[in-house]
Amino acid sequence: MATVHQALRFALDPNLGQRRDLARHAGASRYAYNWGLARLKAAIDARQAGETGSALPSAIGQHKEWNSWKKGTDGVPWWPEVSKCVPQEALRDLERGMRAFWDSRTGKRPGPKIHFPRFKKKGRSRDSFRLTGAIHLHPRAVTLPRIGTVSLLEDAARWVERIEAGSVRVTSATVSREADRWFVALAVEAERPILAHPEAGDTIGVDLGVLALATLSDGTVIPGPKALRRGLLRLRRLSRAHARKRRGSHNRARAARRLARHHAKVAAVRRDHLHKLTTRLAKTHGRIVVEDLNVKGMLGNRRLARALSDAGFYEFRRQLTYKCRWYGCELVVADRWYPSSKTCSGCGAVNQELSLSERTYRCQSCGVVLDRDLNAAINLAGWAHPAVTASAAETLTACGADRKTGPGPAGGWEAGTGIVPEPTGPTGGPHPRDPFVTI
Numbered sequence: 001m002a003t004v005h006q007a008l009r010f011a012l013d014p015n016l017g018q019r020r021d022l023a024r025h026a027g028a029s030r031y032a033y034n035w036g037l038a039r040l041k042a043a044i045d046a047r048q049a050g051e052t053g054s055a056l057p058s059a060i061g062q063h064k065e066w067n068s069w070k071k072g073t074d075g076v077p078w079w080p081e082v083s084k085c086v087p088q089e090a091l092r093d094l095e096r097g098m099r100a101f102w103d104s105r106t107g108k109r110p111g112p113k114i115h116f117p118r119f120k121k122k123g124r125s126r127d128s129f130r131l132t133g134a135i136h137l138h139p140r141a142v143t144l145p146r147i148g149t150v151s152l153l154e155d156a157a158r159w160v161e162r163i164e165a166g167s168v169r170v171t172s173a174t175v176s177r178e179a180d181r182w183f184v185a186l187a188v189e190a191e192r193p194i195l196a197h198p199e200a201g202d203t204i205g206v207d208l209g210v211l212a213l214a215t216l217s218d219g220t221v222i223p224g225p226k227a228l229r230r231g232l233l234r235l236r237r238l239s240r241a242h243a244r245k246r247r248g249s250h251n252r253a254r255a256a257r258r259l260a261r262h263h264a265k266v267a268a269v270r271r272d273h274l275h276k277l278t279t280r281l282a283k284t285h286g287r288i289v290v291e292d293l294n295v296k297g298m299l300g301n302r303r304l305a306r307a308l309s310d311a312g313f314y315e316f317r318r319q320l321t322y323k324c325r326w327y328g329c330e331l332v333v334a335d336r337w338y339p340s341s342k343t344c345s346g347c348g349a350v351n352q353e354l355s356l357s358e359r360t361y362r363c364q365s366c367g368v369v370l371d372r373d374l375n376a377a378i379n380l381a382g383w384a385h386p387a388v389t390a391s392a393a394e395t396l397t398a399c400g401a402d403r404k405t406g407p408g409p410a411g412g413w414e415a416g417t418g419i420v421p422e423p424t425g426p427t428g429g430p431h432p433r434d435p436f437v438t439i
Contacts, residue, residue: 001191004326010142011153012175012182021147022175022182025082029129030120032087036062036094037117059095063088083146089130089172112296128176135173135186137163142184144173150184167191179260195328202286205380207340207373208293208316210307211359214277215373217381222277227269228310231262238262270312274319282323289380290317292336332384344368345378 014022036059043056057065066087070079097117103109136143139157143149162168167190174185205217213224228235238259245252281288295314299305324331334340342354344361346368354361354372361368361375370378 002194003189004192004322006188006190006322007174008137008156008159008186008188010156010184010186012142012184013151013153014182018147018150019182022177023127024078025086025129025147025175026127026177027122028078028082029086029090030122030125030127031076032066032090033094034119035066035087036091037119039065040094040098040117056098059088059091062091062094066091083131083133085132085145086129089132093130126176126178128174130172130174132172135170137170137186142173142186144175144184162190179264180257181264192326195326203289203381203384204281204285204287205289205377205383206281207377207380208291208311208313209373210304210311212373213273213311214316215371215377217374217377219374221373224311225269225273226310227266227273228306231266235259235262235266270310271315274312274315278316278319278323282320282327282329285329287330287332287384288320288324289332289334289384290320291338291340291380292333293317294336334380334383338379338383340376340379340383341372343375343379345370345375345382 012022039057039062047056069075070087094117097114100109100114101116104111104114131145133145134143135145137156137160138149138152139155139160141149141151142156159168163170169189170186171189172187174187176183176185203217207215209215212221214222216222238255242252242255242259245255293313295308298308298313301308321331323329339350339352341361342351343349344351344363344366346363347366349363349365351361351364359372361370361372363369368375
């Protein structure tokens with residue numbers, strides 16, 4: 001058994017009084033965050049001015065100051081109406097954001113640069129707050145501190161049984177509002193068995209694309225829902241209706257809610273499809289090979305940015321990463337510069353002149369004719385298991401090959417990258433260094 005951290009997200013069904021309490025707690029969290037950020041910026045300005053004793057306050061120090069300030073003449077009279085956890089967790093979020101900013105600025109944090117924490121404005125920032133303490137989950141309700149028992153729109157009976165059995169422990173609850181609907185995400189520590197996958201030798205390559213969301217090396221083509229593309233006409237109509245309403249009016253607020261509900265529906269359709277796809281792949285295969293796509297760089301193409309965002313490549317990779325650990329599957333990430341689409345899955349020849357508009361791969365060396373995405377998926381499977389490339393090419397090639405071709409080296413790199421091929425060993429074979437990264 002292994003202890004994993006995961007979140008259980010449920011849709012809430014609060015009554016009118018509970019909706020006011022939830023909104024009050026979200027406002028208190030936003031107020032405490034802005035209160036702490038204002039004092040943090042003042043401390044930074046004093047430190048830059050060279051004043052003595054101007055150390056940056058921590059979350060614990062700010063929480064102690066908050067507790068003494070909130071009861072004073074300059075404090076807030078509504079503090080007894082909200083849970084004490086709300087401002088405490090908001091100040092912790094501020095400290096984490098500030099630490100991420102400094103780590104990103106000094107190079108300790110990889111990835112894109114993190115901006116300095118910003119003030120949260122009502123109506124512009126996401127309404128959310130976090131609670132700790134006595135949190136109890138029931139089959140059709142959840143009990144939250146200071147708020148009480150709130151009904152759920154979903155059945156949580158199976159999780160209640162695991163909590164009562166001791167295999168799941170609730171650590172905190174994050175309540176958020178999306179499109180005027182309230183959700184609760186319970187952070188839990190769950191005991192999950194370490195699975196030994198029955199198909200440990202089964203390797204599947206997955207090539208992500210825009211026309212088809214995923215093409216597997218066994219020939220399966222999985223289309224994407226294209227939720228944004230299908231709802232684009234309604235999205236434009238709702239956006240125009242919202243823009244025509246007078247600012248600050250009730251009509252504009254109603255139009256904003258309709259627009260937000262449509263955005264939430266598009267996101268829910270995409271997320272549901274990705275969850276079902278990644279779960280099926282992790283449960284039915286022993287090894288999955290995917291590409292290390294530069295999604296941020298791909299979004300710079302203005303002609304493909306909308307379709308790429310609608311596909312959800314990053315979310316697919318994120319879900320597949322933790323689900324492979326859950327279900328005993330091995331996730332292999334091929335090198336970003338490996339030309340899976342330009343390499344022949346039959347003989348290993350590389351066609352550097354292959355353009356993106358050519359959807360069928362035709363090898364000039366061995367005569368293999370395959371769908372472009374299928375050819376890339378077979379190459380990905382061969383990246384982790386070279387024997388897969390030859391067997392898949394022999395069974396899936398419909399015409400063109402006049403002889404059986406063994407799995408040649410999938411060498412070569414994308415033109416113009418400046419990346420040299422993998423070094424070879426002393427006998428001319430592959431270098432003993434492992435050519436792929438296992439997550």
